[in-house]
Structure formats: C-alpha cells, structure tokens
Amino acid sequence: MPRAFEPALALSLGEPAGIGPDIALMAWERRAELDLPPFFITGDPVLLRARANRLGIASLIRECDPEDATALFAEALPVVPAGPRATAQPGVPDASSGPAAKAAIDMAIRFVQSGQASAIVTNPISKAVLYDAGFQYPGHTEYLAHLAGTPPPRPVMMIWSTELAVIPATIHVPLSDVAHLLTRELLIETGRIAARDLERRFGITRPRLGFCGLNPHAGEQGTIGCEDEDVTRPAVEALHREGIDARGPFPADTMFHAAARKNYDVVIGAYHDQVLTPVKTLAFDRAVNVTLGLPFIRTSPDHGTAFDIAGTGRANPASLVEALRLARRLSDRDGEESAKADKSDTAPLLAHGDPA
C-alpha cells in the first residue's frame, strides 16, 4: 500500500575534497535514465555548485526542506544545507573538511530518526581527516550505532553484491589486535544480527552464514593456530543450536571461488581485508556497504574518497547508484512489513545471482 508521504533518501555529502560531491551530482544528472529514487543531499550547497561547474554538469541545485525533496527531485538537486561551509578543493582536504563531513552525517541521521527521510546513504569520509578533527569513532558504522540509541546497538558491516556478500566480524582495528578481539561472543552476536537482518530486511529465509577461518587452512585442526577450533567452531556450533544455519570455519583461501560462493548467503570473516578484498575484487563498481543491526537503514558505496580523481570527472557513480537503489528497496520493504499483518508473501529482496 503506498504511504501517504514518501520521504526521500538523505545522502550525506561525505568528505568535501573527495569524490562524494562528484558522484552525487553525476547520479542526479542521470536520475531519469537510471530511474533513481528521490534523494536530497545534506551538506554545503556552495561547494556542490562549485563542483558542478568544475565538472561541467548543468546542475540546478535547490536548497529546500527535506519534505520538499521528493517533489523537487525531477527538476533540481535538492540540498538541505548542513553545518559549516566546506572550503576544501578536490583532492585537498582542509580544516573545514572534518566538521563539514560530520555535520552532514548528523543532519541526515536526524531526518531519518524523525521520519523526514526514509534512510541514510552516506558518501565516503576520510577517516584520517575526521580523526584529525577530533572524531572519536573509527568510521560511519560505529558512529551511526552511537547515534542510534543508548546503549548503542552492535553494528554489523556488510558489503553486499549479487556475486558475494561479506561481513567482517572485527571492523576498523589494526591487524595485530584481531586475534584477541575475535571472541566467541563477538561471532555469535554478529551471526545472530546477520541471520535476523538478512531474513527481516532482505527476505532471505534461514540465511546460510559461512564462517571464515582466521589461520591458514582454518587452523589445520588446531595445528596452525588455535582460534579456529577454540573460538570460531564453538561459535558456529552455538549458532546452530539456536536454529541458525551457520557453517564452518572454512579456509579463507578457498571460500570465495565461484562454486564455493553458492554455499552461503553471506561470509562472516575475521577481519576487514580478509573479506572486503574478495568482494571489491569481484564487484568494486557494484557492491554496497550496508550496516546491519541498526534501527534505521544505512547504505553507502563500497569505495572511499578517491582523492586522486576528485573533481576530474573520472569517478564512477555506479556503487552510489546501487547504494541508493538498495536503500530504497530496503525502506520500501520496511514500510510494507510494518503495514502488513501477514508477512508471508513478501518476496526476497535480492538473491545472489539476481540481476542487480
């Protein structure tokens, strides 16, 4: 059933010196051809106008309130001004970058929490720039959990593509800390959240979670490192006892080939690069970062700020386009689910192998 008011998606500006402004403008320019869901940007409209001029995009930027964005979207790029002016040039972050990027996220989240936006899509931030500005969180994933409530829910990072979906159990931590941060509790909680959200939000009945070993050959029965037998296997068994289809641990080096990928709906790995490397190799321009475990929907392109090509017109907006589409599909599904007493006929949102 259509909702009376269709809120638009809130897209945060991201790092002003990065490609976030470029890809937002490029996506909006092709909104009709790509049949994009309406979105508005939270951020500095002056910077966006300057970037549009630099890129030669005949973009009409219109400052507005979030409620007006859906109606405006066909004729202009709606922008809700957020925070301080962003003065950085493409590729060269300056002192305004951190505060401007953070203000854009804060405003977008307020609109999602008040129902003035249906979901948040975040453009990439430079973590180092934000840390320099005093930002206390490793990335969006952890910051959004902090904004979501008290105590903050455990956020789970999933990078989703039709070829492969992955979750790093530890997220933005140094590699030297991974072995001691990888606990049974962490894996069990991550598995529970993944199983629940893949079912509830993505419509996958009894999702198959493939756990990835930490050590070579998943520890070779405990002879090459103890974590796979002492931590991961008991976590998989505990999830299994709860009725969750958890499998593994499997060796990381053989989990990602085409036949193996058919055995899981998502791979849960030990650390960031273990699982993000395969998905970015397979689907760099299509994969979407989705945060599970939050009371609202958040997606993001899978890539970073790409300072080396900001302002050149060479950035590919495809991952942002997929992030916008997925946010819309997840929020439509959310709306249907809450409006519906009988949920049995809601189709799966995406299955691996579906055309994107």
Ligand SMILES: NC(=O)C1=CN([C@@H]2O[C@H](COP(=O)(O)OP(=O)(O)OC[C@H]3O[C@@H](n4cnc5c(N)ncnc54)[C@H](O)[C@@H]3O)[C@@H](O)[C@H]2O)C=CC1
């Ligand atoms: N969601 C977020 O906020 C994310 C932020 N980052 C941040 O981005 C910054 C740079 O990270 P890198 O590791 O250099 O990764 P990156 O993704 O920014 O760039 C890696 C390479 O891919 C290219 N590239 C990236 N996106 C592209 C696109 N849309 N079209 C064409 N080429 C593209 C870049 O030009 C570069 O050569 C870091 O500060 C990192 O923290 C990284 C990932 C996600």
Ligand SMILES: NCC(=O)COP(=O)(O)O
């Ligand atoms: N490589 C993905 C990534 O680091 C994204 O982090 P976040 O800012 O979305 O938490």
